Amino acid sequence: MQDTLFKPARISVGKLVAGFVLLLVLLMLFGVTQTYAQSVRAPGNAVNLDDGIEDGPSNALGDDSQSDFWRNFRGGDPNDIKQMISALPEGAVMTTTGEHWRLIRENYIRKYAGWFPLGVIAILALFHLIKGKMRIQAGFSGKTLPRFNINQRVAHWFMASVFIILGITGLIILLGRPLIAPIFGKEVNSVLTSAAMQGHNLFGPLFIVALVWMFFKFVRGNFFQWVDIQWMIKLGGFFGGHVSSSQFNFGEKSWFWMVTLVGILISVTGILLLFPWLVEDLRWLQLSTILHAVGAVLLISVLFGHIYVGTIGMEGSLDSMLKGEVDENWAKEHHDLWYEEVTGKPAHEPAAKEEGTS
Amino acid sequence: MTFLQFVEGPLFYFSAAVFVLAAGWRVIGLIRMGRKPDISPPKGSAGAGFIKGNLRHFVPRGMFARRTWIHFVAGYAFHIGLFVLFFFGAFHIDFIKQYLGISWTPLPRWGFILASEIAFAGLIALWVRRFSDPVMRLISDWDDHIGTWLTFLVMLTGCLALQESHDVLRGIHMLFVDIWLIYFPFSRLMHAFTFFLSRGHTGATYGRKGMNP
Numbered sequence: 001m002q003d004t005l006f007k008p009a010r011i012s013v014g015k016l017v018a019g020f021v022l023l024l025v026l027l028m029l030f031g032v033t034q035t036y037a038q039s040v041r042a043p044g045n046a047v048n049l050d051d052g053i054e055d056g057p058s059n060a061l062g063d064d065s066q067s068d069f070w071r072n073f074r075g076g077d078p079n080d081i082k083q084m085i086s087a088l089p090e091g092a093v094m095t096t097t098g099e100h101w102r103l104i105r106e107n108y109i110r111k112y113a114g115w116f117p118l119g120v121i122a123i124l125a126l127f128h129l130i131k132g133k134m135r136i137q138a139g140f141s142g143k144t145l146p147r148f149n150i151n152q153r154v155a156h157w158f159m160a161s162v163f164i165i166l167g168i169t170g171l172i173i174l175l176g177r178p179l180i181a182p183i184f185g186k187e188v189n190s191v192l193t194s195a196a197m198q199g200h201n202l203f204g205p206l207f208i209v210a211l212v213w214m215f216f217k218f219v220r221g222n223f224f225q226w227v228d229i230q231w232m233i234k235l236g237g238f239f240g241g242h243v244s245s246s247q248f249n250f251g252e253k254s255w256f257w258m259v260t261l262v263g264i265l266i267s268v269t270g271i272l273l274l275f276p277w278l279v280e281d282l283r284w285l286q287l288s289t290i291l292h293a294v295g296a297v298l299l300i301s302v303l304f305g306h307i308y309v310g311t312i313g314m315e316g317s318l319d320s321m322l323k324g325e326v327d328e329n330w331a332k333e334h335h336d337l338w339y340e341e342v343t344g345k346p347a348h349e350p351a352a353k354e355e356g357t358s
Numbered sequence: 359m360t361f362l363q364f365v366e367g368p369l370f371y372f373s374a375a376v377f378v379l380a381a382g383w384r385v386i387g388l389i390r391m392g393r394k395p396d397i398s399p400p401k402g403s404a405g406a407g408f409i410k411g412n413l414r415h416f417v418p419r420g421m422f423a424r425r426t427w428i429h430f431v432a433g434y435a436f437h438i439g440l441f442v443l444f445f446f447g448a449f450h451i452d453f454i455k456q457y458l459g460i461s462w463t464p465l466p467r468w469g470f471i472l473a474s475e476i477a478f479a480g481l482i483a484l485w486v487r488r489f490s491d492p493v494m495r496l497i498s499d500w501d502d503h504i505g506t507w508l509t510f511l512v513m514l515t516g517c518l519a520l521q522e523s524h525d526v527l528r529g530i531h532m533l534f535v536d537i538w539l540i541y542f543p544f545s546r547l548m549h550a551f552t553f554f555l556s557r558g559h560t561g562a563t564y565g566r567k568g569m570n571p
Contacts, residue, residue: 024511024530150491154428157486158479195518195527202471202517206479323492 101286109293110178114171116301124308131238134314136329144325145342153321155217159210159259165203167300172196174293204270211263221247222256227337247338255306262295269295362529365536373539380543385551393559400566407565408558414571415557432483439477440513443470449522474517481510505547508538 073081085093172180173196181189228250230243236251237243248256269288272278276285310317316330331339336347418426444450448464455461465473485506488494512534519527542548561571
């Protein structure tokens with residue numbers, strides 16, 4: 001009777017999500033190739049200033065004549081000129097930070113930002129080709145241990161969902177002009193960037209909520225211990241050998257603190273960019289765009305490693321975040337100290353006993 | 359006829375007609391089903407039980423409050439957020455006025471954005487709980503996931519079109535609205551209209567027996 005009431009759901013959530021996302025992307029690409037996509041106009045919330053633009057802005061020359069200043073500047077004594085410049089509010093005749101910011105953004109961030117995630121993907125693909133999937137050496141035991149409760153799992157996936165949306169929209173905003181415009185055209189880039197900007201601004205505050213939620217759900221167990229140094233020295237056992245680990249290993253702890261600290265950086269700079277009137281000095285906003293982009297690219301790049309280890313890279317890992325449980329053998333092999341802590345049993349048989357039995 | 363004109367014109371009329379007729383058909387059908395005649399002497403009021411059953415299920419029982427807090431908070435966040443952004447968004451009020459000729463005071467833009475964020479947060483939390491809770495995953499089927507994703511895409515495409523500077527973005531939003539309207543009456547999304555009937559039915563049955571629903 002139970003079987004007929006509740007049929008096990010034969011559904012692949014991943015395929016469903018991929019299908020919907022593909023549909024959305026196809027619609028956007030199909031839509032923007034239509035001729036009417038050229039009907040670009042001012043944003044709906046744009047304000048028409050009725051302040052007599054035809055007559056030019058008022059008081060453009062200021063209240064004081066600057067003719068004496070420029071006359072001295074052109075032909076005056078160099079020492080006088082130095083004094084004059086130092087007396088200016090900015091301490092300079094011309095501020096060049098805007099140009100520096102533009103050069104950093106164009107020549108470094110936009111130029112190399114896309115290569116970092118691609119580089120990580122390439123390294124992971126190479127690693128997978130050489131080493132293959134990390135199997136549970138003793139095989140599945142059939143017995144499981146609870147690892148993450150439902151609150152932790154929902155907090156994790158909530159963060160993941162919001163971060164994926166922000167990552168895609170952010171990359172479109174950052175790399176649309178150098179990558180999308182040359183291939184698909186400026187119209188397509190205009191549509192995608194407009195959409196991405198709105199999505200990014202709307203989901204940005206949710207990232208802060210997710211960050212706080214996730215921090216409090218996972219901070220316990222993520223403080224570094226001495227055993228983590230051994231893990232680091234042996235490179236996590238990815239290249240052979242066994243390394244002991246508590247509930248979270250060094251890699252997981254590093255990822256947690258990276259998400260937390262870089263997440264705070266991205267949140268603060270994002271708030272400044274979303275509400276630019278919070279600061280008077282434009283340089284804070286210029287710095288914010290750079291830090292925001294660098295932090296985001298860093299997180300996106302490392303995220304691929306996190307996804308790899310959590311899915312196809314390591315057998316049995318995904319269960320911890322989908323079902324909340326892990327196989328006992330998985331726990332023994334990857335988190336032996338945690339296994340001993342929660343079960344009270346030794347993760348590995350003592351050597352003496354092994355010798356005795358053999 | 360452009361894509362936008364099509365999705366806001368013929369396709370919208372068709373999907374709205376399907377929505378109204380099919381949803382009305384189902385609700386009227388449910389009401390007409392009535393309930394089995396009960397010849398036992400009533401020990402309480404079925405009418406009061408109907409109302410009580412509806413009201414009491416707005417909050418979880420005390421013993422379940424702690425373990426269902428995500429569901430509770432996310433559920434209210436999503437539904438209230440969606441209600442506010444749909445009925446008080448300036449674009450939606452303009453759209454309704456265009457077809458029905460009625461309008462009311464919209465929320466300021468910041469209010470709309472805030473309501474959208476609350477609704478998105480709720481919907482995402484509800485969906486990730488659906489696949490990360492073993493029991494929820496077991497009792498969920500295609501209909502649950504498609505309904506959630508269609509609703510998410512309607513909201514997402516609407517949010518992507520917020521700048522109102524490209525017709526194609528508005529067109530994609532309207533296309534998903536049309537699909538959603540057609541899918542709605544034949545899916546569990548119908549709970550928007552039927553939840554009070556099912557809660558009321560349970561409440562009335564219990565009420566008549568003199569039990570607390």
